[in-house]
Amino acid sequence: LLPFGDSEGIAAVLSNIALCLIMLNDFPRALETYQRARGHCEQHGMHMLVAQADYNIAYLYYLRGEYSRAIEMLRDTREVCKKFGDQYHSALCDLDQSEMYLELCLSSEAAELAEAAYASFQRLGMGYEAAKALTNTAIACSQQGKSFRALELFAQAKAKFVQEKNQVWPSLLDLYQALVLYEEGRMFEARRLCLAALEFFRNSTLPTKAVLCHLLLARLGLRSGDFAAAGRECGNALEKLAGLEAPLLSYQLHFLKGQVQEAGEE
Numbered sequence: 001l002l003p004f005g006d007s008e009g010i011a012a013v014l015s016n017i018a019l020c021l022i023m024l025n026d027f028p029r030a031l032e033t034y035q036r037a038r039g040h041c042e043q044h045g046m047h048m049l050v051a052q053a054d055y056n057i058a059y060l061y062y063l064r065g066e067y068s069r070a071i072e073m074l075r076d077t078r079e080v081c082k083k084f085g086d087q088y089h090s091a092l093c094d095l096d097q098s099e100m101y102l103e104l105c106l107s108s109e110a111a112e113l114a115e116a117a118y119a120s121f122q123r124l125g126m127g128y129e130a131a132k133a134l135t136n137t138a139i140a141c142s143q144q145g146k147s148f149r150a151l152e153l154f155a156q157a158k159a160k161f162v163q164e165k166n167q168v169w170p171s172l173l174d175l176y177q178a179l180v181l182y183e184e185g186r187m188f189e190a191r192r193l194c195l196a197a198l199e200f201f202r203n204s205t206l207p208t209k210a211v212l213c214h215l216l217l218a219r220l221g222l223r224s225g226d227f228a229a230a231g232r233e234c235g236n237a238l239e240k241l242a243g244l245e246a247p248l249l250s251y252q253l254h255f256l257k258g259q260v261q262e263a264g265e266e
Contacts, residue, residue, distance in 0.1 A: 091120035
């Protein structure tokens with residue numbers, strides 16, 4: 001495209017390259033490529049595409065665990081999107097910021113943003129994104145101890161994803177429901193759903209989700225007193241984490257390993 005001077009095409013290609021690099025867990029090159037895309041868009045006066053590049057850069061910071069920087073960029077990007085009438089990316093900012101708040105256990109703020117995102121995506125007729133927003137609302141409910149409501153919303157979200165013919169999210173929602181059931185002490189149901197999710201994620205291109213499954217199975221083993229099984233699942237999680245930039249999961253794994261070892265020595 002460079003010889004033809006196709007400015008919008010070049011911007012799209014650079015963004016796609018960066019997205020591929022994210023999927024390959026090559027975050028430094030992804031950030032460099034997004035910044036290159038942003039500079040290109042700014043140089044050619046494509047303000048909407050500059051905002052979209054900023055959104056992508058913010059999401060990349062989130063994936064790297066740099067929450068404060070990501071949230072600050074999303075707030076700025078949301079205002080730009082509203083200024084230029086980009087309802088889709090404005091709603092995406094709400095959705096992604098709600099996800100960050102969930103990981104920071106700011107459940108009330110997360111629920112508020114997720115509900116706003118859901119309303120926007122419903123108006124835009126975007127079923128996939130609406131289902132993701134509904135999922136975040138369900139997670140916020142589970143963090144607030146509203147387990148029954150959370151399971152109800154997870155079921156609604158799963159139905160939407162099935163309707164959208166999405167193959168990944170129904171399994172991910174099995175994992176989320178398993179986490180809620182674990183917190184409720186419903187071990188058999190939690191283990192059944194967790195194993196179903198692991199069966200899908202074990203050989204998928206989403207290794208972090210497989211790590212989450214192994215961590216939950218380790219917690220189930222720890223709670224039931226099967227410390228050997230819990231230790232094996234920690235080992236499986238550690239193997240999956242090799243080479244991944246996932247500081248939050250690494251923290252969870254090492255903390256859990258310490259709990260398993262402590263319990264086994266008592």
